[in-house]
Amino acid sequence: LGCQEFMILPTGASSFTEAMRMGSEVYHHLKSVIKGRFGLDATAVGDEGGFAPNILNNKDALNLIQEAIEKAGYTGKIEIGMDVAASEFYKGANTYDLDFKTQNNDGSQKISGDQLRDLYMEFCNEFPITSIEDPSYQV
Known part of the structure; x- marks a missing residue:
């Protein structure tokens, strides 16, 4: 799945200053x-x-982010947002190509909109995801 970006969301912060500190600390732990x-x-x-x-899939990226949140000591105070930009890998006829970055791929990673939704649900059940931006094709 091609995800444009992942975001850390310091939802447990009591102030803007604390949110900035939390974000900065997680950023440095992630590095x-x-x-x-x-x-x-x-x-x-x-x-x-x-x-x-060079990460091969979204789950690997989510694991890295979750580890950084844990190392910073903010488990339960920082959640994750995803900007999927699904229009980038929409192929028409309710089909999404998760391997869209590979030219002339074999099509084995094409899934339906329902399957894409299920994949998002899997991510949300396993990780503290509270926001998914552009999860499907936009007209």
């Missing part, structure tokens, strides 16, 4: 977790300031 798993080169940031390690 450390990524560096430990993938090396220093993987901590380069993307266009919008987020990390862009």
Whole structure:
């Protein structure tokens, strides 16, 4: 699944100042977790300031973020948001290609809208996800 970005949401903060501190601490823990798993080169940031390690699937990214939240000591105080940008991998006829970044792929990762919804539900059941932006095709 191609997800445009993941966001940490400090919903347990009592003030804007605390939310900024929590976000900053998790960001630095995430950098450390990524560096430990993938090396220093993987901590380069993307266009919008987020990390862009070579991760194969969303579950791996969610696990990294959850580990950073835990290491920062904010379990239960920080939730996760996803900007899926599903229009990017919508192929028409209620079909989404999770392998859309691979040119001439074999089509084995094409799923229906219902299957995509079920995948989101799986993520929400396993991780503290409270926001999914652009979860489906937008007209």
